[in-house]
Amino acid sequence: MELKKSPDGGWGWVIVFVSFFTQFLCYGSPLAVGVLYIEWLDAFGEGKGKTAWVGSLASGVGLLASPVCSLCVSSFGARPVTIFSGFMVAGGLMLSSFAPNIYFLFFSYGIVVGLGCGLLYTATVTITCQYFDDRRGLALGLISTGSSVGLFIYAALQRMLVEFYGLDGCLLIVGALALNILACGSLMRPLQSSDCPLPKKIAPEDLPDKYSIYNEKGKNLEENINILDKSYSSEEKCRSTLANGDWKQESLLFKNLTVTHTKEPETYKKKVAEQTYFCKQLAKRKWQLYKNYCGETVALFKNKVFSALFIAILLFDIGGFPPSLLMEDVARSSNVKEEEFIMPLISIIGIMTAVGKLLLGILADFKWINTLYLYVATLIIMGLALCAIPFAKSYVTLALLSAILGFFTGNWSIFPYVTTKTVGIEKLAHAYGILMFFAGLGNSLGPPIVGWFYDWTQTYDIAFYFSGFCVLLGGFILLLAALPSWNTCNKQLPKPAPTTFLYKVAFNV
Numbered sequence: 001m002e003l004k005k006s007p008d009g010g011w012g013w014v015i016v017f018v019s020f021f022t023q024f025l026c027y028g029s030p031l032a033v034g035v036l037y038i039e040w041l042d043a044f045g046e047g048k049g050k051t052a053w054v055g056s057l058a059s060g061v062g063l064l065a066s067p068v069c070s071l072c073v074s075s076f077g078a079r080p081v082t083i084f085s086g087f088m089v090a091g092g093l094m095l096s097s098f099a100p101n102i103y104f105l106f107f108s109y110g111i112v113v114g115l116g117c118g119l120l121y122t123a124t125v126t127i128t129c130q131y132f133d134d135r136r137g138l139a140l141g142l143i144s145t146g147s148s149v150g151l152f153i154y155a156a157l158q159r160m161l162v163e164f165y166g167l168d169g170c171l172l173i174v175g176a177l178a179l180n181i182l183a184c185g186s187l188m189r190p191l192q193s194s195d196c197p198l199p200k201k202i203a204p205e206d207l208p209d210k211y212s213i214y215n216e217k218g219k220n221l222e223e224n225i226n227i228l229d230k231s232y233s234s235e236e237k238c239r240s241t242l243a244n245g246d247w248k249q250e251s252l253l254f255k256n257l258t259v260t261h262t263k264e265p266e267t268y269k270k271k272v273a274e275q276t277y278f279c280k281q282l283a284k285r286k287w288q289l290y291k292n293y294c295g296e297t298v299a300l301f302k303n304k305v306f307s308a309l310f311i312a313i314l315l316f317d318i319g320g321f322p323p324s325l326l327m328e329d330v331a332r333s334s335n336v337k338e339e340e341f342i343m344p345l346i347s348i349i350g351i352m353t354a355v356g357k358l359l360l361g362i363l364a365d366f367k368w369i370n371t372l373y374l375y376v377a378t379l380i381i382m383g384l385a386l387c388a389i390p391f392a393k394s395y396v397t398l399a400l401l402s403a404i405l406g407f408f409t410g411n412w413s414i415f416p417y418v419t420t421k422t423v424g425i426e427k428l429a430h431a432y433g434i435l436m437f438f439a440g441l442g443n444s445l446g447p448p449i450v451g452w453f454y455d456w457t458q459t460y461d462i463a464f465y466f467s468g469f470c471v472l473l474g475g476f477i478l479l480l481a482a483l484p485s486w487n488t489c490n491k492q493l494p495k496p497a498p499t500t501f502l503y504k505v506a507f508n509v
Contacts, residue, residue, distance in 0.1 A: 086184075
């Protein structure tokens with residue numbers, strides 16, 4: 001069915017409202033998992049590195065499975081996927097309350113909740129883009145703040161629920177809240193015209209030759225008919241062999257087949273041959289698309305800035321994601337008293353991330369600001385803030401660093417701008433999918449690596465030095481690749497003008 005023109009308003013604002021709350025409800029607990037992380041450490045007595053896998057999987061699995069999530073939304077639509085994923089998130093959270101060990105949480109909280117969040121993110125972004133065209137940037141900016149507001153509220157909510165009802169009761173209540181995603185999904189009315197007739201199915205014999213990659217129809221049909229003739233002759237041999245062996249049941253079966261084949265042998269063979277030809281052409285077309293995809297991927301990585309961007313996003317997520325998961329435990333390890341906590345550190349990160357997304361997005365719209373250099377600046381400042389965490393020994397200092405980290409984590413809002421500037425709008429979808437896969441890989445690896453450093457050294461100092469070094473390294477690699485002087489060697493120098501020689505004829509006066 002053909003989609004109607006984007007209304008840029010009307011029911012679209014209802015879509016923005018429910019998409020905001022969908023991201024609020026699904027990402028609130030996974031992003032504020034640092035509160036639960038401390039409880040899981042005490043409940044199961046596992047190492048910090050192993051326990052950190054739960055939160056990292058919940059954030060990384062959705063990004064790693066982004067191609068599958070896009071395929072599901074394209075095949076079934078945003079509304080069914082949202083309702084199904086709401087059951088996944090709510091069920092995963094409730095199931096986690098019955099976890100007997102940390103390995104059960106890897107599945108229930110890490111994989112089930114993480115995959116549900118990835119599906120919901122793709123569904124909300126897709127249907128919002130369908131309803132908005134001219135105001136698409138504003139609409140996407142509004143729904144993207146839902147996750148940040150969820151982080152801000154759920155950090156305090158989960159801490160309060162743990163105090164009143166314990167860890168298991170907290171997960172049950174949060175899972176029950178996630179069931180409201182079903183109501184949000186029911187309001188996601190698909191944007192499509194009901195009066196558009198369904199396309200007729202084209203018979204293989206009526207398929208024009210221009211849709212096939214190779215115009216070998218006549219030749220292929222003859223080859224397929226010959227193959228069928230050979231199969232029939234071999235079938236006759238098998239039938240005679242079975243008859244000589246007095247196998248009555250098999251002989252009766254082959255008699256029925258003989259009657260069927262002798263009715264219209266030529267028509268049957270022609271139809272089967274054409275079906276075989278159609279399948280061959282379809283396979284050739286799919287193979288050609290696969291080759292084109294691989295070729296485009298190789299061409300993307302030949303772009304120095306894109307290769308540097310891929311390294312930067314991987315290192316950024318390895319080093320930049322752990323604070324949102326581990327900051328509460330960092331405060332406890334620094335002997336900060338609970339009475340000093342005016343607001344949870346994760347809540348500060350969440351609200352400042354929302355502010356950062358909005359302000360950095362506004363800055364990216366100014367023509368005199370280079371978004372690539374702006375993104376590099378956020379990486380460098382964030383790397384320095386990570387390296388300063390080991391020197392913070394009070395709540396005020398940790399709160400200030402959390403605010404800085406949260407604000408510059410909002411650089412996710414300008415990352416599509418940076419990708420577009422690097423590869424162009426035509427290759428944005430392909431390049432963004434690749435980068436999101438590696439972002440998910442970094443999200444999954446970052447917190448366990450930092451936790452292993454703590455298990456090894458019994459302090460977070462080296463762990464956050466490592467995190468800061470990763471983010472700084474990614475920022476400087478991207479800066480070097482983006483500098484104009486880096487590409488001067490690739491520019492062809494202007495060819496020198498050909499040297500002209502003047503010849504004079506010598507003669508005697």
